Amino acid sequence: MKRMLTSSAAVVAGLAVVLTSAACGDAAGAKGGGKEKVTLMLNFYPYGDHVPYYFGKKKGIFDRHGIDLKIVPGKGSNAVAQAVAAGKADFGVVDTAAVLTSVDAGVKVKSIGSFFQTSPSAVQFFNGSGIAKPQDLKGRTVALTSGDPYADVLPAFLKANGVPAGEVKTVNVQPAAKIAAVISGKADALVGFISDQGPTITEKTGKPTGYLLFSDWGVKTLGAGLVASDRALAKDSKLAASLWKATSESFAAAVKEPDAAVASMEGASPSLPAQKVLAEQWKRASRLLHTQRTGSAAPGVNDEADWNDTIKLFAGLGVLKSARPAATYWKPVGR
Incomplete structure (x- = not known):
């Protein structure tokens, strides 16, 4: 990365x-x-x-x-x-x-x-999910919260990395439900702060998480x-x-x-x-x-x-x- x-x-x-x-x-x-x-x-x-x-x-x-x-x-x-x-x-x-x-x-x-x-905003996911770069999000489902300004940044992040927005499915959930969506498998990843959801998911499941920080991939805020x-x-x-x-x-x-x-x-x-x-x-x-x-x-x-x-x-x-x-x-x- x-x-x-x-x-x-x-x-x-x-x-x-x-x-x-x-x-x-x-x-x-x-x-x-x-x-x-x-x-x-x-x-x-x-x-x-x-x-x-x-x-x-x-x-x-x-x-x-x-x-x-x-x-x-x-x-x-x-x-x-x-x-x-x-x-x-x-x-x-x-x-x-x-x-x-x-x-x-x-x-x-x-x-x-x-x-x-x-910004700590990133796409976060379980290690071993096959996601290592933005292109790996093609065909995946990402949980986000409508109205969150950083959810609005996701299209810019995808565009900056050559990923057509239409090839990534998004599901709109409440902020507290994003973690549950990933843990349950209803979503492959979520948009959130690396200093918040990732460590919490690891504690709840015992499984390490990875992330694609927007600022690492061309979208700095x-x-x-x-x-x-x-x-x-x-x-x-x-x-x-x-x-x-x-x-x-x-x-x-x-x-x-x-x-x-x-x-x-x-x-x-x-x-x-x-x-x-x-x-x-x-x-x-x-x-x-x-x-x-x-x-x-x-x-x-x-x-x-x-x-x-x-x-x-x-x-x-x-x-x-x-x-x-x-x-x-x-x-x-x-x-």
Whole structure:
């Protein structure tokens, strides 16, 4: 498999979608012990992608930046973007594709930095299935979720690799059903994040999984990062800058100390994956923190060209109305 990602070594150099207004009133903008109380809403239930946030909280990194961090789960990037815009959470973890589509739909948020700068989106399958390259998907069935922006990328992935879309059958299922579809044999593969479904399938079945990462095969897009509301950024961007810096340091620390970082998630959620699954999820995710343009930079430092490439791709797919300037969606707040 082609590999265009920066190595981990380079990186080193409840369950509600929306919090109640009352709950956020206790957190947003409040002071506690000389620190700012901040609510961060994750894009989903806690899993391996979120290791750095919990590790940074446990190590006191957020405290050192004057932030008393509260982490809460979400149920999808689009819903989280809306919650942040509505003031129901101070910041959110949102996939870049959802930032683009949300802003296009009038949601008043901006990314303050993508931390997974290579998207974890991929076609995933059991090892031994006979799938080793995109051409092997001909005649196969792929499970995906309609409305997921990265499901919309599948045609571009197939086209980039000379696979006629009509030769690959797709089945539309709910997000949680994609894993079951592959395990049961109803689908040969699924479209999802390599840092999520693959390790979970292996734990459930004892069978290893493989993947075709879109970015390895000619379709490069930014992944998830932090968002803030336009209102909050206009009022005072200093808090966003502090959160960005603390998050960047937390990601670097989690890469340097992966075992301790994974252990820091203990008790984060009743539905938390097993520790060995979390470890594999973070191992996969930690390889995705940079692009070729940002390999020597700190985690979360984005290059405008990467944003423009991502915007152009989604506009070309018709997911966005037009390719608007990167500043429409992204406001860098720190270095």
